[in-house]
Amino acid sequence: MPSEKDITIKRECSLKDEIVEIKTYYYTKNGELFATGIHALSIENAKAVAEFVAKQEKLTILEEGHRCPECNVGLMEYVVENCSCHISPPCSACVEAPLECRNCGYESMYYPNEDV
Numbered sequence: 001m002p003s004e005k006d007i008t009i010k011r012e013c014s015l016k017d018e019i020v021e022i023k024t025y026y027y028t029k030n031g032e033l034f035a036t037g038i039h040a041l042s043i044e045n046a047k048a049v050a051e052f053v054a055k056q057e058k059l060t061i062l063e064e065g066h067r068c069p070e071c072n073v074g075l076m077e078y079v080v081e082n083c084s085c086h087i088s089p090p091c092s093a094c095v096e097a098p099l100e101c102r103n104c105g106y107e108s109m110y111y112p113n114e115d116v
Helices: 043-058
Strands: 008-016 019-027 033-042 076-078 099-101
Touching: 019 043, 033 043
Parallel strands: none
Antiparallel strands: 008 019, 019 033, 076 099
8 A cells, every 4th residue: 555645636526416425546656556445425424524624625734823713713723621730730721721812712623742
């Protein structure tokens, strides 16, 4: 199996009888097809998936102080609740604190110590 960086992915979408069919083709670096996948979704689910993918493509690695990607007004900051570092540092509340926008409430999917 090729490594992820050696894979090219191509997709085809079609609509028939209110069902969206997504065909995915996986190619090696030299252009050889090595796997395929087919998914059938209702139109509503397909729209939800499309919105999710669009948001994922816009994601950048956020850090504290970056402008919020959702409202583009607030700044991202780590929100720590119930810190117990005074007992046993670092505590899980600090290590797993979400990166959040205080303006709109947007929360990053990634935690500070999680590999992205």
